[in-house]
């Protein structure tokens with residue numbers, strides 16, 4: 001039997017067992033099914049994983065050679081096989097030593113670019129770098145996907161550490177986005193960062209040109225207030241951005257893994273280089289843990305194995321990420337790209353069809369807001385949705401500690417309610433206490449039953465500092481990596497985004513009326529006609 005068969009057989013044999021009963025069977029479960037590392041606590045005791053399932057999952061990870069692939073990644077081997085690239089975002093935060101790619105040590109370049117970013121950020125923050133109307137008041141990062149989601153998410157997450165200038169993000173090609181962001185800004189004191197790994201992404205280049213036109217209407221030399229972040233230095237030059245304001249990186253940094261380097265420039269400007277280094281240090285601390293902790297005590301490995309248990313073994317197709325931290329409001333969106341672009345694949349590394357499902361649908365919203373929106377379905381819907389809660393022991397508002405207590409209480413209460421549920425007998429008692437009897441009591445009670453036995457995990461952190469955010473993001477990166485290795489897929493390419501891009505390029509001239517829609521299918525032809533306001 002394969003490891004997958006073992007796991008499925010074990011899950012089947014215990015499908016009617018309640019998670020709550022596992023705590024009776026093992027009084028140490030809360031400690032045994034949790035990992036503490038560098039101030040973080042990951043509690044997965046409220047899942048149906050028992051000691052046997054955990055052993056089987058660990059055996060699965062061993063047999064997939066997670067350890068070997070992990071070292072191949074850290075040492076710069078070309079594990080992104082379909083693109084022939086190394087995967088070295090970890091080199092952007094482990095700044096000492098050497099890492100070789102094609103016989104060349106990449107670390108001097110990493111350190112040099114970081115130093116240039118720091119000098120530039122300091123110049124902007126101190127007012128030494130001036131726009132054509134004075135010190136820079138606003139920075140606009142134009143990018144999309146990996147060139148947007150990381151710094152945009154982190155700028156909100158680390159708002160308590162940010163001072164002037166203000167940072168803004170434009171990603172969508174919808175003109176409303178660039179319009180609404182730029183409208184209140186003064187072009188004379190705005191710096192635009194064009195962030196694009198390839199410097200060809202149509203949304204980003206369209207927004208960048210619009211921003212340049214906007215600036216040109218008010219300043220003599222718009223290019224002087226543009227900076228660029230890219231691997232394509234020929235294209236940044238062609239766009240007219242002076243080399244001293246171009247921050248390059250190499251193709252061994254994947255877009256969705258890139259916020260640790262130049263793509264983090266807007267974040268660095270917002271929080272300052274020292275705080276940015278703390279963020280890097282948090283990522284490096286998680287790297288050290290990932291490389292050294294035994295798998296059973298290894299947070300990214302166990303987070304991945306919990307994910308595999310829920311998705312590939314039990315068949316739960318989605319997972320909810322529920323940060324009880326308003327400032328992590330963009331974390332679910334960030335993780336959607338990180339996890340779904342990485343592990344949403346249909347073939348294994350060798351091109352064969354996957355034998356199991358690929359990564360799950362990831363979605364979520366901050367608590368407590370979600371409780372008043374979609375938690376109804378999580379508690380009483382017919383599908384099981386594993387939930388991943390994140391919460392800090394402290395907030396940044398000491399005078400509002402009572403808010404924070406309520407926040408934590410809600411988070412822990414949801415995890416408890418999901419596991420415990422409410423039986424029909426309990427519901428009947430509640431209805432009887434309200435004075436109901438007979439058929440009406442019975443009918444009403446059934447609506448108040450919570451099946452319970454719904455799995456969740458809690459990631460507890462001390463406080464959302466730059467260091468802690470670095471730990472959390474690196475934790476999820478390595479989780480995605482481990483899941484990808486176990487599934488046998490390449491987590492570092494994204495061919496699935498290509499087809500839509502090609503078709504959009506082909507449709508633009510059709511919408512503009514320069515080309516005919518004849519070659520298109522009936523639905524697309526009709527929609528094009530509708531878009532063009534033609535009679536259909």
Ligand SMILES: O=P(O)(O)OC[C@H]1O[C@](O)(CO)[C@@H](O)[C@@H]1O
Nearest residue numbers: 145146147196197198201255497
């Ligand atoms: O940084 P770029 O090259 O503009 O790409 C933006 C994003 O587009 C994608 O290629 C997907 O279309 C992502 O992988 C990437 O993060």
